[in-house]
Amino acid sequence: MSPSRAKPPARKASPPIEYSLLLTATLCLLALGAVMVFSASSAKSVLIQGGGDGAYYLKRMLLFAGVGLLLMRFASIRGVRVARAMTPALLAISIFLLFAVLLPGVGQTVNGAQRWIGGGLLQFQPSEFAKVTLILYGAHLLADEPKRVRSLRTLMPLLVVSGLAMALMAKQPDLGTTMVSGFAIICVLVAAGVRMRTLAPVAIGLCVVALVVVAIHPYQQARLTSFVNPSADAGGAGFQGTQATIAVGSGGIFGVGLGESVQKAFYLPEAHTDMIAAVLGEETGLAGFGVLIGLFGMFGYAGLRAAHKARDRYSKLLAAGLTCLIMGQASINLFAVLGLAPLTGVPLPFVSYGGSSLVVTLISAGLILNVARGPTAAAGAGRRGGQRSARTAAAGGGARLRLLDGEGYSLRRKRTERDTGRDSGRRHRRARGAGDGRRRRAAR
Numbered sequence: 001m002s003p004s005r006a007k008p009p010a011r012k013a014s015p016p017i018e019y020s021l022l023l024t025a026t027l028c029l030l031a032l033g034a035v036m037v038f039s040a041s042s043a044k045s046v047l048i049q050g051g052g053d054g055a056y057y058l059k060r061m062l063l064f065a066g067v068g069l070l071l072m073r074f075a076s077i078r079g080v081r082v083a084r085a086m087t088p089a090l091l092a093i094s095i096f097l098l099f100a101v102l103l104p105g106v107g108q109t110v111n112g113a114q115r116w117i118g119g120g121l122l123q124f125q126p127s128e129f130a131k132v133t134l135i136l137y138g139a140h141l142l143a144d145e146p147k148r149v150r151s152l153r154t155l156m157p158l159l160v161v162s163g164l165a166m167a168l169m170a171k172q173p174d175l176g177t178t179m180v181s182g183f184a185i186i187c188v189l190v191a192a193g194v195r196m197r198t199l200a201p202v203a204i205g206l207c208v209v210a211l212v213v214v215a216i217h218p219y220q221q222a223r224l225t226s227f228v229n230p231s232a233d234a235g236g237a238g239f240q241g242t243q244a245t246i247a248v249g250s251g252g253i254f255g256v257g258l259g260e261s262v263q264k265a266f267y268l269p270e271a272h273t274d275m276i277a278a279v280l281g282e283e284t285g286l287a288g289f290g291v292l293i294g295l296f297g298m299f300g301y302a303g304l305r306a307a308h309k310a311r312d313r314y315s316k317l318l319a320a321g322l323t324c325l326i327m328g329q330a331s332i333n334l335f336a337v338l339g340l341a342p343l344t345g346v347p348l349p350f351v352s353y354g355g356s357s358l359v360v361t362l363i364s365a366g367l368i369l370n371v372a373r374g375p376t377a378a379a380g381a382g383r384r385g386g387q388r389s390a391r392t393a394a395a396g397g398g399a400r401l402r403l404l405d406g407e408g409y410s411l412r413r414k415r416t417e418r419d420t421g422r423d424s425g426r427r428h429r430r431a432r433g434a435g436d437g438r439r440r441r442a443a444r
Helices: 017-048 056-085 087-100 126-144 146-150 156-171 175-192 196-216 218-228 239-250 276-309 313-337 355-372 383-394 399-403 406-443
Strands: 107-110 113-117
Touching: 017 056, 017 276, 017 355, 056 087, 056 126, 056 313, 056 355, 087 126, 087 156, 113 126, 126 146, 126 156, 126 175, 126 313, 126 355, 146 175, 156 175, 156 196, 175 196, 175 313, 196 218, 239 276, 239 313, 276 313, 276 355, 313 355
Parallel strands: none
Antiparallel strands: 107 113
């Protein structure tokens, strides 16, 4: 007997292309954001505040990014299963926080908007947390009960909860997050199979709510008016939009160089947050702006591709909703910087400075990465899915049969047909033998 040979170690399977694209785009956008936050904020700290710490905002962003990356790593491994199990609790907490931020003495008011709770490093926006929990709730509800997509009446639980959350966001006021949340919820409904004619009343209702919010807040009216005609009030409501347009136009093809922006230091308000894309356009030009849009395009393509290839309904809806949430927010921010949409105060995902926004966005990216890992990562996503798998295994089918590809299914089908053919052949021979015996006895 020949001596047994040691088996070579199994080669670790490479992650799907969607996973690699998502991770690459996320890390590149985060690195680009760190560079631009330092460039956009250092001038304000040193020149305007007189010798301040030029890396103050960069240090804080790196701290938030570190926390967000740790949570993204956890979410990319088992986040889908944990998020689905905790969806009811997360939804209740987010609604409670949206009510709490409006209470006197609890919510912190900055620039006329009462959106923050806490202070210092622990300050956060409940609306950032709530917009993700709405996606979790929508995916959970429509995955468990797919028949709800057939009529507007059966969709009422999702619409009522989403409407309440968005009304509380608009009350702060935070029209930008309200618009992003509504867009993402509609994307989840479309991905679930809701017909467009069913969604028409929902779209009309959202437009009415937006008009009401604009009507009762004078500064929102001023922003809308300045968008239509920025030069009419270039020193007032149209100042920020006008300066953003000047910054992007000054960059030319390749920009004026990193750190050389003039608009960020003396003219452009909120250069390191909402208007960071304008600073990027001035310092890196059209080339840098193209790289930024290309990275977001890569993220959106990979996220929707991961949703399309997901093996269970919940993972499909979750990945589609979160991808549309991030891409919708990025689109609104970039359109506002380019003068194609009114300013809404929405930060640029992964790039703008902001604690709660950055952490929540990285967690969302981790959940999409978990879906992109493939069926093994999403196999345990959901309590009901696990219960159905256990029932299938008890019946003798095995939970893994649901994850077989087309080739495995064909092989199982051939085996079934072969076994059926053998059984029918045995029955046919027994019947033929019995018939011959009767004929022999009759001949006697």
